[in-house]
Amino acid sequence: MKPSPAGRIMSTPVGQITRGTTNTNRLRRVDRWIARHPSLRASADPLVVDLGYGASGVTAFELEARLRLLRPGVEVLGLEIDPGRVARANAQLAEVRAGLGTFAPDARVSFARGGFEVPAPRPVTVVRAFNVLRQYDEADVAGAWRRMTARLAPGGILVEGTCDEIGRVCTWIEVGADAAPRSLTISLRLPGLLQPSIAAERLPKALIHRNVPGERVHDLFTALDRHWDQAAVVSPFGPVHRWRTALQAMVDSGWPVQAPGRWRLGEVTLPWDAVAPR
Template identity: 60%
Template sequence: MGSVTRGTTGPDRLRRVERWLAGPAAGPLRTAVDPLVVDLGYGAHPVTVLDLQRWLRRVRPDVRVVGLEIDPERVAAARELTAGLPGAPRFARGGFELSVPGGGRPVLVRAFNVLRQYPEEDVAGAWELLRSRLAPGGVLVDGTCDEVGRRAAWIALDAGRGPRSLTLSVRLGGLQRPSEVAERLPKALIHRNVPGEGVHDYLRALDAAWARAAPLGTFGARQRWVAACAEVARSFPLLDSPARWRLGEVTVAWAAVAPAGGALRPPAGS
């Protein structure tokens, strides 16, 4: 289920989300009975699937990574390129239904630069279908990044409760203002960066805090970013700490940035 995407990719393009998945988001994988992970819509080359497996083996050496693509030619090419590699991921044709060879429900699904290529109105249905295929306690990550992985943004969704957070991750060197990442927001938010929307308020707050922290730039962009995040944390429900901020990363609770009008909001009480 789904449509063929452009399929552009490259080595280490998704390193920012992989570092996060092997770090603060690793809990479900660490405790899973079946450590099954799906990289959905990996593109024209399987390199990001191999990258993901390498990172996640730090958490679970026995992780089972499956790359799913709707284009059968891409699946055939991935199998050919990885043939003979010891412990290589498996590749299969599949889409939002998450038909994994041999069965099983993944504890983690990464769908990067996939839903960005779909209409906004299709996002909620895709999220619902993907979440219904997760193992109990599983996590879906829907995100987007630039061509070389220097700016990325992703939404984490729980199997049961839906969207829970938005993470921004940027290369601090050369950053003029945090809102530069806006063009890489996932589809659920990219058209919502307008006055009256939570994500717009959040990005404006980051920009303002970044500007006020300019004097700390003398000590490096990292110190400036940490100070900006600390200021924003006084007004927004940030879910991480300076240990993550120092990486050019910041995570906020979904309720603070969810689209206005109730669209794509978590269930009441979540």
């Protein structure tokens, strides 16, 4: 089922069942980014949705465990279209409540059936939708964004992105409550990195087909690779130093690179207008 026009009342979850690939620790990079986001930290009663968590509820448990370190009292709701996946996640939750496994028995995590309509009990602070829209057409993205952001609390955000199977290559778009994209973040494991453009194959659906000459995101990867290659001279000081050197060169050449405090994590964030499709 394709995303339906915003505002239409649906009796069944909106969207397609994902492939369900789930790996422990796969979403650690985006989780830690969300944990530091002002929207989460400013919320009086934060509710975070893990939309399309897949065949296991582990990403929802991990999300709650990471967020509670900086935002005690956060609640995480995992949503899936497939009722079998919801049943499995609730069985995992029962084990957690019984003190089995590594997650806190009092983890504020729940699971329910739902899709892009985000059937949450109250307005949502953050919707994290990872590896969900990859199977859709690019033309479906805006409608899905509108549906998900319609459930956001004032000041809330949608974090929509993609990563590889073990979470070493991640990209995500921050989308505001008005359904307008704000930024693109690329997060990479720096040890062993050959070129930053490895992230091109993991771009969110809104950009993945735009990595061609003449598009801004292609210009971004061309510049990142060039400055990364030029920074090889400082490789003896380690990959983090090389990455910082490359990003500073990006800034010096006019790229509006943001959040220098997170460069050490292998991240680079740019405003949406620097990468938006032409």
